[in-house]
Amino acid sequence: MVDVYHPDADILANQTDFGQCANRDDPECTGQPYSSYFNPFFWMFILGQTLHGIGSTPLFSIGTTFMDExxxxxxxxxxxxIHAVLTSFGPVVGVFAGGFLLNLYDDFDRVERIPMERSDPRWVGAWxxxxxxxxxxxxxxxxxxxxxxxxxxxxxxxxxxxxxQCHAANGDVNEKAPRDLTKLPACCY
Incomplete structure (x- = not known):
């Protein structure tokens, strides 16, 4: 479980970059640590996005084939x-829902009084x-x-x-298609 978010009061001291060092040669930034890819939350995010990709792949490959057959x-x-429209519409709904959720405070479920306004640069939404x-x-x-x-x-x-229909397109006059699907011409696959 992650601790409740406590915004830094020092961030507002430097209004231009909100506490982030853009230039590492600046003497004020020498003591600040670089961000690291060894952060476990970063790898949790990568794992989640990988599982999301694996889980959504069958929707597009197997789902389309299932409908067509x-x-x-x-x-x-x-x-x-209909499938294409709904799969295009889903991300749009997600963007608007995500924008709405960013207006909620990150720890809305654990704090009674929200410590800042949404316009504050320290605000973190409930993503x-x-x-x-x-x-x-x-x-x-x-x-x-x-x-x-x-x-x-x-x-x-x-x-x-x-x-x-495939046999009719090939000019076959035989109305009955062969029952053995392995004997079909190449166009019928």
Whole structure:
């Protein structure tokens, strides 16, 4: 558990850089430590972003394939467009929600009186609340997604129809597509 945030009163002494040393050759900055990549919170952040990337990859690769294979060719573009719009809309909602959460004080759950105004340069917003909300909602959504069948009931009928369309495009006059999918021409894969 991290301690409650106590803002430094010395930061306001230098209004130009708010206590950060931009020039290491400046005599005032010689005693201040450099930031380090050995900070455990930095590596926790890197691990979290890596897990987020790993977890969202199936949504785009497997999810798109699942939709395309389980609906008809006429309905497939509509579902893929809805998927694209929602995956584009999600980050926009996240930016606005994150902006709102930065207006909350970082330790709002542990302090009774907020020690400063939002316009103060020492203000730290509650950025971490968005990660908690996202992880809980991802866990809640994961259970219905895990309950999906490997193949929807109508998938075989849609595949057979797609194979018939492929044969019609090749000029085959045979209305019935072969039942053995390994004997399909290359265009039908």
């Amino acid at each position: 389980n609906v008809s060719q006429k309905a497939s573009p509509v579902y893929l467009a 971490w609340v968005g990660f908690i909300i996202s992880s809980v909602s991802a866990l809640l959504i994961a259970f219905p997604i895990l309950a999906f069948a490997r193949e929807l009931p109508e998938a075989k009928r849609h595949r057979a129809k797609d194979v018939n």
